[in-house]
Amino acid sequence: EKAKWPKETVDLWAKLSKKEANDIEAIQKSIVHHVTTTLARAAYNMDNFSAYQAVALSTRDRLISRWNETQGQLSKVDPKRVYYLSLEFLLGRSMDNALLNMGLKDTYDKSIKKLGFNMEDVIESEVDAALGNGGLGRLAACYMDSLATLDYPAWGYGLRYNYGIFQQRIVDGYQTEYPDYWLNFDNPWELPRLDISIQIGFGGHVQTVQDEYGVTRHNWVPNQSVQAIAYDVPIPGYDTENCNNIRLWRSKPTRVFDLTSFNEGNYEKSVEDATNAEKITSVLYPNDNTMAGKELRLKQQYFWTAASLHDIVRRFKKSMREWSDFPNQVAIQLNDTHPTLAIVELQRLLVDEEMLSWDDAWEIVTKTFAFTNHTVLPEAMEKWSVPMFEYLLPRHLQIIFDINLFFLQKVELKSPNDRGLLNRLSIIEEAQPQQIRMAHLAVVGSHKVNGVAALHSNLIKTTIFKDFVDYYGEEKFINKTNGVTPRRWLHQSNPQLSKLITETLGSDKWLKNLSLLKGLAAKTGDAAFRKKWMAIKRANKVRLAELIKERCDVEVSPDALFDVQVKRIHEYKRQFMNILSVIHRYRTIKSMTAAQKASVQPRVVIFGGKAAPGYYIAKLVIKLINSVAAVVNQDPAVGDLLKVVFVPDYNVSVAEIICPASDISQHISTAGTEASGTSNMKFVLNGGLIIGTLDGANVEILEEVGEDNIFIFGCMAHEVEDLRHAQRYRGVPMDPALQGVISAIEKGTFEDPKIFQPLISTLTVGKDFYLISADFASYIAANQQVDAAYKKQEEWAKKSILCTAHMGKFSSDRSVKEYADEIWNIKPYSVKDEGYL
Numbered sequence: 001e002k003a004k005w006p007k008e009t010v011d012l013w014a015k016l017s018k019k020e021a022n023d024i025e026a027i028q029k030s031i032v033h034h035v036t037t038t039l040a041r042a043a044y045n046m047d048n049f050s051a052y053q054a055v056a057l058s059t060r061d062r063l064i065s066r067w068n069e070t071q072g073q074l075s076k077v078d079p080k081r082v083y084y085l086s087l088e089f090l091l092g093r094s095m096d097n098a099l100l101n102m103g104l105k106d107t108y109d110k111s112i113k114k115l116g117f118n119m120e121d122v123i124e125s126e127v128d129a130a131l132g133n134g135g136l137g138r139l140a141a142c143y144m145d146s147l148a149t150l151d152y153p154a155w156g157y158g159l160r161y162n163y164g165i166f167q168q169r170i171v172d173g174y175q176t177e178y179p180d181y182w183l184n185f186d187n188p189w190e191l192p193r194l195d196i197s198i199q200i201g202f203g204g205h206v207q208t209v210q211d212e213y214g215v216t217r218h219n220w221v222p223n224q225s226v227q228a229i230a231y232d233v234p235i236p237g238y239d240t241e242n243c244n245n246i247r248l249w250r251s252k253p254t255r256v257f258d259l260t261s262f263n264e265g266n267y268e269k270s271v272e273d274a275t276n277a278e279k280i281t282s283v284l285y286p287n288d289n290t291m292a293g294k295e296l297r298l299k300q301q302y303f304w305t306a307a308s309l310h311d312i313v314r315r316f317k318k319s320m321r322e323w324s325d326f327p328n329q330v331a332i333q334l335n336d337t338h339p340t341l342a343i344v345e346l347q348r349l350l351v352d353e354e355m356l357s358w359d360d361a362w363e364i365v366t367k368t369f370a371f372t373n374h375t376v377l378p379e380a381m382e383k384w385s386v387p388m389f390e391y392l393l394p395r396h397l398q399i400i401f402d403i404n405l406f407f408l409q410k411v412e413l414k415s416p417n418d419r420g421l422l423n424r425l426s427i428i429e430e431a432q433p434q435q436i437r438m439a440h441l442a443v444v445g446s447h448k449v450n451g452v453a454a455l456h457s458n459l460i461k462t463t464i465f466k467d468f469v470d471y472y473g474e475e476k477f478i479n480k481t482n483g484v485t486p487r488r489w490l491h492q493s494n495p496q497l498s499k500l501i502t503e504t505l506g507s508d509k510w511l512k513n514l515s516l517l518k519g520l521a522a523k524t525g526d527a528a529f530r531k532k533w534m535a536i537k538r539a540n541k542v543r544l545a546e547l548i549k550e551r552c553d554v555e556v557s558p559d560a561l562f563d564v565q566v567k568r569i570h571e572y573k574r575q576f577m578n579i580l581s582v583i584h585r586y587r588t589i590k591s592m593t594a595a596q597k598a599s600v601q602p603r604v605v606i607f608g609g610k611a612a613p614g615y616y617i618a619k620l621v622i623k624l625i626n627s628v629a630a631v632v633n634q635d636p637a638v639g640d641l642l643k644v645v646f647v648p649d650y651n652v653s654v655a656e657i658i659c660p661a662s663d664i665s666q667h668i669s670t671a672g673t674e675a676s677g678t679s680n681m682k683f684v685l686n687g688g689l690i691i692g693t694l695d696g697a698n699v700e701i702l703e704e705v706g707e708d709n710i711f712i713f714g715c716m717a718h719e720v721e722d723l724r725h726a727q728r729y730r731g732v733p734m735d736p737a738l739q740g741v742i743s744a745i746e747k748g749t750f751e752d753p754k755i756f757q758p759l760i761s762t763l764t765v766g767k768d769f770y771l772i773s774a775d776f777a778s779y780i781a782a783n784q785q786v787d788a789a790y791k792k793q794e795e796w797a798k799k800s801i802l803c804t805a806h807m808g809k810f811s812s813d814r815s816v817k818e819y820a821d822e823i824w825n826i827k828p829y830s831v832k833d834e835g836y837l
């Protein structure tokens with residue numbers, strides 16, 4: 001069509017599609033334009049929220065120009081792309097980040113000031129996009145930032161939930177959940193692509209036919225169908241024109257099917273079907289590290305992987321390449337087992353629809369996929385019951401059985417007659433009913449499997465995937481230590497520290513090359529620098545103290561040691577052990593003379609995090625924290641020596657205030673249970689020290705910062721099984737200090753002790769699975785070392801500086817580059833100046 005346009009039409013398009021100007025006047029014009037047209041408001045009826053909307057829309061215009069340019073050029077150049085399939089993207093707020101990444105924050109700041117608004121208030125008006133539970137979802141968001149910043153051609157694929165993770169409120173000390181209807185006021189950070197709609201089938205049966213060459217063919221004939229509609233979320237890189245995409249799918253009823261029911265005179269059924277279709281992307285499952293086995297969850301997973309695969313295959317087919325070229329053009333990363341059905345769907349498309357032979361198809365599939373494991377917890381391992389699966393996805397079940405059969409035949413050739421081995425490796429677990437082990441399917445269908453920290457990657461090789469390592473060899477199983485983006489987690493959330501670092505290092509290059517931070521190490525001897533450093537920490541603590549006052553109505557002193565544990569509430573993360581140690585501290589202070597009290601280091605213990613709504617024990621931990629806080633905070637015998645707060649509704653924006661403000665943070669999971677952790681990295685990056693076990697990435701943080709700048713305690717991963725055994729069969733007595741703490745709870749020091757009985761039962765000798773008793777004494781001792789070290793403020797300042805200085809390794813840029821080089825085999829492509837096309 002366009003080839004037929006006269007020159008003047010082409011020129012007119014070229015002239016009019018020039019990018020927006022970025023001077024103050026142009027930006028002010030665009031803001032006011034959105035106020036008066038898009039929002040239909042005027043200067044006299046503006047508030048902070050409408051100012052936010054207008055600024056967001058103006059920012060969005062600039063984002064979309066970059067997005068368009070990037071996607072247009074990538075379509076032409078057609079390099080190999082990576083697709084990151086993640087059921088969760090925990091993005092948080094977008095505006096501040098987009099402005100900083102595009103280098104427009106200062107100009108916008110000035111522009112809106114003159115229009116009568118203040119940037120901070122405007123930023124505060126944005127609601128979080130909370131489409132994730134915790135670490136896994138936030139990791140995906142950090143990776144998207146790094147992929148864009150490093151100019152990698154990458155897309156994320158996920159679901160556009162109407163409700164993100166629930167909002168948490170504390171009522172009478174208990175967690176209560178409220179729906180997070182984040183789309184209430186429209187979402188300017190997405191681009192609805194109502195033209196991109198894909199039919200997704202469910203149920204029905206499989207037709208088996210002979211084709212004209214006598215080959216048996218299987219055709220899936222679904223009996224239900226829904227539409228997937230694309231919503232694109234632009235992800236701008238930092239200091240680059242590149243802007244990547246996250247495509248989120250929304251489910252909608254299919255018109256054809258409604259009409260059928262309707263024409264059959266069954267109007268109610270057609271409306272019901274429509275509602276069911278919308279349900280698929282209605283809500284994010286709020287369980288962190290537990291497998292629920294719900295039919296709707298399986299529907300979500302298939303809906304999302306099928307829509308994404310359809311889109312990826314369509315894009316590949318545009319270039320008219322040979323199928324064997326598919327893995328040279330496409331890399332797909334499976335973020336946990338949630339998207340494992342993509343393996344089966346691609347095999348189905350290639351064999352049933354594109355008519356490739358099984359073996360040719362399978363070679364393409366296994367060269368395309370790679371799989372990241374995020375946990376070894378047995379309760380998190382995804383399994384689907386065969387009957388339920390067959391009812392929803394009959395053809396996929398056949399394919400899974402075939403994948404399994406051909407795989408086990410090869411195992412049999414290698415290790416004949418080892419039935420135990422076949423059982424252990426099988427994708428199908430022989431239970432009643434049979435179960436599909438998604439982790440096994442993911443390993444068999446991928447060319448690389450990685451864990452998320454060195455310790456974890458080794459652990460999976462000796463535990464959950466041991467037999468697979470024996471069969472495939474070591475090379476398939478690798479490590480990719482997690483990372484976090486320094487743009488959001490330092491530059492954006494700790495602007496003063498970012499500024500000081502840039503001044504000290506002489507440039508802001510460290511933001512794209514985090515190892516440059518090591519230049520700060522030379523400054524530990526500079527007293528004036530230490531003073532500035534600690535003054536910034538104090539200002540961040542003041543900011544957090546204000547949040548605590550506002551949300552918890554507790555006054556805390558920014559001169560106390562701020563001790564933080566914020567993360568999902570889970571037994572393995574041991575918030576319970578933390579609050580038990582706080583009770584111990586409280587009892588110790590109460591038993592002191594006034595003279596003894598004078599030497600106590602004042603501490604504010606800050607908790608935050610959500611418990612899965614059905615996780616009774618985790619919710620009781622929240623209740624205990626609040627009950628302890630109620631008593632301790634009112635006790636005149638304690639005063640400012642100890643304060644305890646639970647900050648409600650912990651989310652990304654709250655984390656951005658908490659991370660820069662910690663002196664010490666707690667990463668105290670039972671060794672071998674926390675795969676990596678990423679908040680540990682964020683705290684240390686902001687000059688906060690950590691107290692932790694030798695678990696997950698703590699081990700590597702220790703390697704980087706050195707043992708003088710971290711507080712390590714507790715048993716090691718390889719000791720855990722022996723300790724459990726000893727406690728179970730040899731009745732190792734409970735730690736005496738812990739015993740004292742439990743007696744205090746049982747005596748009713750903190751509300752009716754009956755409330756906490758189920759929690760205390762988890763510590764019964766022989767049942768203390770997370771080894772709180774075994775680690776308690778060393779935990780108390782480590783906390784005492786923290787107190788002692790904090791009193792030497794000058795030494796503490798040096799430690800704090802060294803912590804930040806040695807965090808270069810933990811940039812998600814490093815992680816992403818390792819994935820790109822060692823797993824995806826993709827190269828960066830930088831968007832060229834305008835006029836390239």
Ligand code: GFP
Pocket residue numbers: 068071072073075315
């Ligand atoms: C992508 C984007 C489209 C855009 C084209 C060309 O398309 O919106 O129009 O690139 O710029 F999504 P596909 O690669 O998905 O075909």
Ligand code: GFP
Pocket residue numbers: 133134135136137139288289374375452482568674675676677678696
């Ligand atoms: C999981 C693991 C964490 C790990 C993240 C990201 O977190 O140790 O750091 O994934 O790899 F448990 P959650 O999603 O469970 O919070």
